[in-house]
Amino acid sequence: xxxxxxxxxxxxxxxxxxxxxxxxxxxxxxxxxxxxxxxxxxxxxxxxxxxxxxxxxxxxxxxxxxxxxxxxxxxxxxxxxxxxxxxxxxxxxxxxxxxxxxxxxxxxxxxxxxxxxxxxxxxxxxxxxxxxxxxxxxxxxxxxxxxxxxxxxxxxxxxxxxxxxxxxxxxxxxxxxxxxxxxxxxxxxxxxxxxxxxxxxxxxxxxxxxxxxxxxxxxxxxxxxxxxxxxxxxxxxxxxxxxxxxxxxxxxxxxxxxxxxxxxxxxxxxxxxxxxxxxxxxxxxxx
Amino acid sequence: xxxxxxxxxxxxxxxxxxxxxxxxxxxxxxxxxxxxxxxxxxxxxxxxxxxxxxxxxxxxxxxxxxxxxxxxxxxxxxxxxxxxxxxxxxxxxxxxxxxxxxxxxxxxxxxxxxxxxxxxxxxxxxxxxxxxxxxxxxxxxxxxxxxxxxxxxxxxxx
Ligand SMILES: Cc1cc2nc3c(=O)[nH]c(=O)nc-3n(C[C@H](O)[C@H](O)[C@H](O)COP(=O)(O)OP(=O)(O)OC[C@H]3O[C@@H](n4cnc5c(N)ncnc54)[C@H](O)[C@@H]3O)c2cc1C
Ligand code: FES
Ligand code: FES
Numbered sequence: 001x002x003x004x005x006x007x008x009x010x011x012x013x014x015x016x017x018x019x020x021x022x023x024x025x026x027x028x029x030x031x032x033x034x035x036x037x038x039x040x041x042x043x044x045x046x047x048x049x050x051x052x053x054x055x056x057x058x059x060x061x062x063x064x065x066x067x068x069x070x071x072x073x074x075x076x077x078x079x080x081x082x083x084x085x086x087x088x089x090x091x092x093x094x095x096x097x098x099x100x101x102x103x104x105x106x107x108x109x110x111x112x113x114x115x116x117x118x119x120x121x122x123x124x125x126x127x128x129x130x131x132x133x134x135x136x137x138x139x140x141x142x143x144x145x146x147x148x149x150x151x152x153x154x155x156x157x158x159x160x161x162x163x164x165x166x167x168x169x170x171x172x173x174x175x176x177x178x179x180x181x182x183x184x185x186x187x188x189x190x191x192x193x194x195x196x197x198x199x200x201x202x203x204x205x206x207x208x209x210x211x212x213x214x215x216x217x218x219x220x221x222x223x224x225x226x227x228x229x230x231x232x233x234x235x236x237x238x239x240x241x242x243x244x245x246x247x248x249x250x251x252x253x254x255x256x257x258x259x260x261x262x263x264x265x266x267x268x269x270x271x272x273x274x275x276x277x278x279x280x281x282x283x284x285x286x287x
Numbered sequence: 288x289x290x291x292x293x294x295x296x297x298x299x300x301x302x303x304x305x306x307x308x309x310x311x312x313x314x315x316x317x318x319x320x321x322x323x324x325x326x327x328x329x330x331x332x333x334x335x336x337x338x339x340x341x342x343x344x345x346x347x348x349x350x351x352x353x354x355x356x357x358x359x360x361x362x363x364x365x366x367x368x369x370x371x372x373x374x375x376x377x378x379x380x381x382x383x384x385x386x387x388x389x390x391x392x393x394x395x396x397x398x399x400x401x402x403x404x405x406x407x408x409x410x411x412x413x414x415x416x417x418x419x420x421x422x423x424x425x426x427x428x429x430x431x432x433x434x435x436x437x438x439x440x441x442x443x444x445x
Contacts, residue, residue, distance in 0.1 A: 029355075030332055038331075046308065048352075050355075074344065098335065098420020099398065100347045100420045101420065103346040104344075
């Protein structure tokens, strides 16, 4: 195996492209190095992207924030601006692993690793975040929901990598929230999860909603019908119940030792309901 | 296959080593540099026994490649004491009997020091959450938390 730490994005793309065997991007390594240790992966080339200038920055852009692909989770939690604009994304990222894991794990790595239970992903999808993909033919923007395609598989072509993720601007009276269910309080993998982002009008009526579900399908699910149940409402009980039911109906989880199909389907609706209430509260809609 | 030449700083000293692409920082610290204070519990990021600071950030050295440390700074448990004078955290771990077999101790010390540098007045809850990635099979944690709280109090007094 070879190791490279290129100093530019084009050099990184060229290295990833030129390797005939398995070439992998190394960000925080908190998935990749574990998979290599277990023998699940035997890459021929690791390309450490953390020395590419600019990739370690969080920058304000058009009222939102661009997160460089080398920024570890801990930095997001320390950034007052991101916390205030996208509290649900930050709370999702902060659920990833321990303090030690937070010092390394990146948001882009969480996305590209394509685990159906990845915590940052439903929050990013609810936030309508956009990944900037860099490749041998230059840059393209891609909705984050199109990056994972199935367990452990992403849509990036050979030579491509995610250089940054844009958390967009948002209107006033808008907020997001993320909740997951795990059997303990720390250091566990989501059994089911939900990210919700809402925009309210002057009267507190919901004008836009995005709901994304984690760990209940081969990849993150955008629950459009569920989101529609909230439009025009003040999240009254009936609207929330209809929304939760639509989430449960959409979910297509697996049965395993961590949770049954029936349990996951029910819990994901409950989580979406509670996350929606938190987002509503944060957006000032309950005052 | 050619080995990778790394120049780094460990506990303030300039250090150079050669490593394989897949070798962890933990393995180089322990096996090549003789810094065996840093321990290996799991090798997969779950136990925190291998905790070090990389450019001031708390990380698991089992999940860092040795090659990644090039031109960066690494701090290990060996950098805690000032010669023969123990760091307040080390002294308080002794005073509170916050260790039994001791394999988790270096990781707890390094992690706790990182916490107290960031937050000199942590609550007990802050300490427990910050140290959630450090596992101890012996003590039951209460004495560790008490030692960290006590060290924090002493360090605030100066
Ligand atoms: C102890 C422990 C606890 C954990 N707990 C959680 C948890 O609670 N929730 C959770 O969601 N995850 C958890 N994880 C998994 C992991 O920490 C996260 O998925 C993390 O966000 C991965 O990011 P990374 O930067 O470490 O990725 P890496 O390990 O560097 O990379 C992961 C994968 O994505 C690819 N990749 C990385 N960055 C890019 C990029 N910019 N462009 C293209 N491809 C890229 C890599 O090639 C690799 O295949 C845990 C891991 C550990 C070790
Ligand atoms: S040895 Fe690194 S976390 Fe256990
Ligand atoms: S003292 Fe034995 S593991 Fe902590």
